Amino acid sequence: MSLNKKINPLIAITGLESAGKTTFIHRLKTGEFKSDFQPTVGYDLSIIRKEDFRFDIVDLGGHEAFRTTFWENFVTSCQGCVFVFDRSNKEKIVLAKEWLWKVEKWVPKDANFAFFANKSDLEEIMSLDEIIEGLDLTKFSESPLKSFRIFETSSVTGKNIDECWDWMTKSIKRRMEAKPIMNIYAFELLDDRLEALVQEVLAEGDKKEKTEEIRQVFRAHSLKMIDSLPFINIDNFIVHILKKGDYYAVLYVDKDDEQRIARETGMTLLFESLSRIRRELKVDREFLIELINSIKYEI
Numbered sequence: 001m002s003l004n005k006k007i008n009p010l011i012a013i014t015g016l017e018s019a020g021k022t023t024f025i026h027r028l029k030t031g032e033f034k035s036d037f038q039p040t041v042g043y044d045l046s047i048i049r050k051e052d053f054r055f056d057i058v059d060l061g062g063h064e065a066f067r068t069t070f071w072e073n074f075v076t077s078c079q080g081c082v083f084v085f086d087r088s089n090k091e092k093i094v095l096a097k098e099w100l101w102k103v104e105k106w107v108p109k110d111a112n113f114a115f116f117a118n119k120s121d122l123e124e125i126m127s128l129d130e131i132i133e134g135l136d137l138t139k140f141s142e143s144p145l146k147s148f149r150i151f152e153t154s155s156v157t158g159k160n161i162d163e164c165w166d167w168m169t170k171s172i173k174r175r176m177e178a179k180p181i182m183n184i185y186a187f188e189l190l191d192d193r194l195e196a197l198v199q200e201v202l203a204e205g206d207k208k209e210k211t212e213e214i215r216q217v218f219r220a221h222s223l224k225m226i227d228s229l230p231f232i233n234i235d236n237f238i239v240h241i242l243k244k245g246d247y248y249a250v251l252y253v254d255k256d257d258e259q260r261i262a263r264e265t266g267m268t269l270l271f272e273s274l275s276r277i278r279r280e281l282k283v284d285r286e287f288l289i290e291l292i293n294s295i296k297y298e299i
């Protein structure tokens with residue numbers, strides 16, 4: 001029942017509205033500057049391949065409505081995070097500081113965190129010293145985050161775009177090769193789309209595309225319960241979907257390895273809570289097996 005497939009690393013791009021997130025991702029993908037993006041509504045997921053690795057990139061809308069709804073879920077499950085700051089906009093520095101430090105708390109401690117002093121091509125911009133002081137960036141030396149770097153960037157000239165990407169992807173890759181990343185998630189059914197997708201997967205039809213979509217929706221809705229289900233690193237895994245009424249929880253767990261993982265990570269509690277969930281939801285064994293079988297090859 002286990003899979004020999006790794007989950008793709010996720011890189012979350014954060015920053016206030018108009019900081020230049022979407023423009024940066026476009027520059028990264030095409031090597032070109034494009035100036036006419038509409039403000040991002042909600043979030044956009046895309047893929048960037050590098051060598052044999054596939055990175056999922058989430059471009060998070062910077063408007064307050066999206067900051068308060070989507071950011072935490074993505075940032076807490078990322079392997080790399082970027083905070084884009086528009087250095088030509090001094091008025092937003094207090095708000096940017098508030099959100100930067102929220103993000104810092106959400107980023108997993110072993111993830112890479114890049115800070116962009118963006119729009120460096122413009123003339124009327126804050127100096128790096130002003131930014132460091134204004135956003136309290138020196139405090140990162142006390143942060144439990146292991147990997148933090150500041151880049152002065154511009155999507156107009158391309159300054160430091162590739163450098164940051166190299167730094168981030170190489171170190172994520174190294175980490176994953178040393179210790180493949182496996183996230184355990186639990187997900188709450190928050191949107192109608194999810195229910196419909198799950199139903200489709202359970203029914204006949206082309207499961208491959210659907211399961212990918214489901215995975216992305218799930219990722220967007222990781223539950224608060226994640227507090228008691230921390231990250232663990234394993235290679236092989238299976239997917240459990242547990243259903244209770246109109247509520248689904250999805251758990252990626254390596255069935256054969258639960259004991260070993262519990263021992264190595266000291267997370268006996270985690271597995272106790274998993275079995276408690278299973279019991280509470282009174283999941284029928286046949287139902288579970290059927291669900292697992294229906295999606296195990298694509299996730």
Ligand SMILES: Nc1nc2c(ncn2[C@@H]2O[C@H](COP(=O)(O)OP(=O)(O)OP(=O)(O)O)[C@@H](O)[C@H]2O)c(=O)[nH]1
Binds near residue numbers: 016018063120156
């Ligand atoms: N001069 C300059 N302008 C930039 C740069 N990056 C982005 N811009 C401009 O800044 C504006 C906002 O860019 P977006 O990429 O849409 O900003 P965003 O962070 O995605 O904004 P939201 O989607 O609303 O969160 C656009 O007019 C871009 O052309 C840069 O490096 N230099």
Ligand SMILES: [Mg+2]
Binds near residue numbers: 022037038059061062
């Ligand atoms: Mg955008």
